[in-house]
Amino acid sequence: MRCGNWLIAVVVACLVGGFSMTNGVLAQDATGDIRQFKLTSEQIKGLVAAQSDLAEIAERLEKLPDDTEVSVQKELNAIATKHGFKDFTELDDVSANVQIVLDGIDPETGDYADPLLDLKEELADVRADRELPAEERKTLIEELEEAVSLIPKLKFPENVELVKSHHKLIQNALDAGDAGH
Numbered sequence: 001m002r003c004g005n006w007l008i009a010v011v012v013a014c015l016v017g018g019f020s021m022t023n024g025v026l027a028q029d030a031t032g033d034i035r036q037f038k039l040t041s042e043q044i045k046g047l048v049a050a051q052s053d054l055a056e057i058a059e060r061l062e063k064l065p066d067d068t069e070v071s072v073q074k075e076l077n078a079i080a081t082k083h084g085f086k087d088f089t090e091l092d093d094v095s096a097n098v099q100i101v102l103d104g105i106d107p108e109t110g111d112y113a114d115p116l117l118d119l120k121e122e123l124a125d126v127r128a129d130r131e132l133p134a135e136e137r138k139t140l141i142e143e144l145e146e147a148v149s150l151i152p153k154l155k156f157p158e159n160v161e162l163v164k165s166h167h168k169l170i171q172n173a174l175d176a177g178d179a180g181h
Contacts, residue, residue, distance in 0.1 A: 034096045036155040043094045044166045046083040048173045050091060053079040098170070100154055101163040110167060112160045116151045119144060 057072055057079075064070060076088035085091040104115045123144040126137060154160070163170070 034100065034152045035093050036097055036100070036152070037093070038156045039094065039097055039159045039162050041162065041166065042084060044098060044162065045169070046085060047091060047094050047098060048166075048169050050079055050083040050085075051173050051176070053082070097156075097159060098163055100152060101159050102170070103151070104154075104160070105164065105167065110164060112164065114154060116148065116153055119148050119151065123148060 054076075057075055061070065061072070073088070076091075080086070080088045080091040083091070085094070101112070104112045106113065123141065126132065126140045126144060129137065132140070
């Protein structure tokens with residue numbers, strides 16, 4: 001499974017603060033849930049295209065001392081608008097929706113498996129495994145329960161096929177980001 005944040009937008013948001021960021025997941029609503037919606041091909045293409053512009057900001061911010069207060073909201077909004085989004089919040093929302101799908105795509109096979117179902121199965125297996133030492137089993141159960149509580153349920157299954165159809169484009173953006181850092 002692919003896990004973690006893949007977009008430079010995430011790095012930028014982490015560095016500038018002020019964006020909703022809980023447990024590494026952006027684009028949350030007031031209840032803490034990711035604002036999910038049906039993605040479009042144009043949104044994914046715009047998201048990927050924005051990465052080079054966002055990389056420049058991230059690189060600049062990474063060079064600043066940790067206690068430096070900086071606002072790049074106008075720049076982020078300008079980048080988002082340049083790539084077809086209303087503002088950076090919309091770009092961030094698209095990023096989060098793509099990431100939900102990417103978290104379930106096997107990078108080797110390209111197959112999708114719902115990470116929430118996988119975790120629930122693993123949790124059931126650990127609960128049933130009486131050969132594990134009690135303390136180890138208790139720790140694993142706690143960690144898996146926490147992970148299950150943090151992973152959002154995919155509300156738009158049609159996003160899986162759309163993200164998979166753009167997987168090469170997304171992977172190229174991932175590879176370019178890895179090469180640049």
